[in-house]
Amino acid sequence: MTTSLVLPNRSFKAFLFDCDGTIVDSMGLHFRAWNEALKPWGGVFSEEAFYELAGIPLKRTVEILNERQGLAMPPATIEAKKEQLYFDLMHTLEVIPEVEAVIHKFAGRIPFAVVSGSPYDSVVKSLTQVNLIHHFPVIVGGDQVLHGKPAPEGFLRAAEKLGVAPSDCLVFEDADLGIQAAEAAGMEWVKIERRALQFNR
Secondary structure: OOOOOOOOOOOOOEEEEOOEOOOEOOHHHHHHHHHHHHHHHOOOOOHHHHHHOOOOOHHHHHHHHHHHHOOOOOHHHHHHHHHHHHHHHHHHOOEOHHHHHHHHHHEOOEOEEEEOOOOHHHHHHHHHHOOOHHHOOEEEOHHHOOOOOOOOHHHHHHHHHHOOOHHHEEEEEOOHHHHHHHHHOOOEEEEOOOOOOOOOO
């Protein structure tokens, strides 16, 4: 049984969605891909750290792991390998039902955008896999901003592209850093509850 999301009791002119863990149930796939990409370099991503850093662009994530673990893993190399591993697992990707219900209910009534810490191409592939890409004319990937979440840049850019004031945008997010970014942008938000990490074949 799908639990309906409770939205704020006022109207909005745009909905801005995170992607991973919000629209698509992809966190388990990303977690597996990260650890497979890090392993040859001696790196490791605990589940706690994985969720703590959720929403941060990939290269910056590698830099943080280097700092914490005393390593010198090459960010660009790790990013490319991690994304390829994720793409290899993407055939098992599923949408998060309660968010999909919101998308279908409001599609065509107000504009949507996606603001993600994942690279633009990764977001496009994920949304295409679950047949939702046509609902999102605006996508801001983590590789398209100078300052990723928790900075508000991505959300503010999406609002600007949609021609909507930040105060009229509602953000859907699963990550604490994403919620901090929404608040910094002056936007209300709805939190998507974390799911158990699923390791699909």
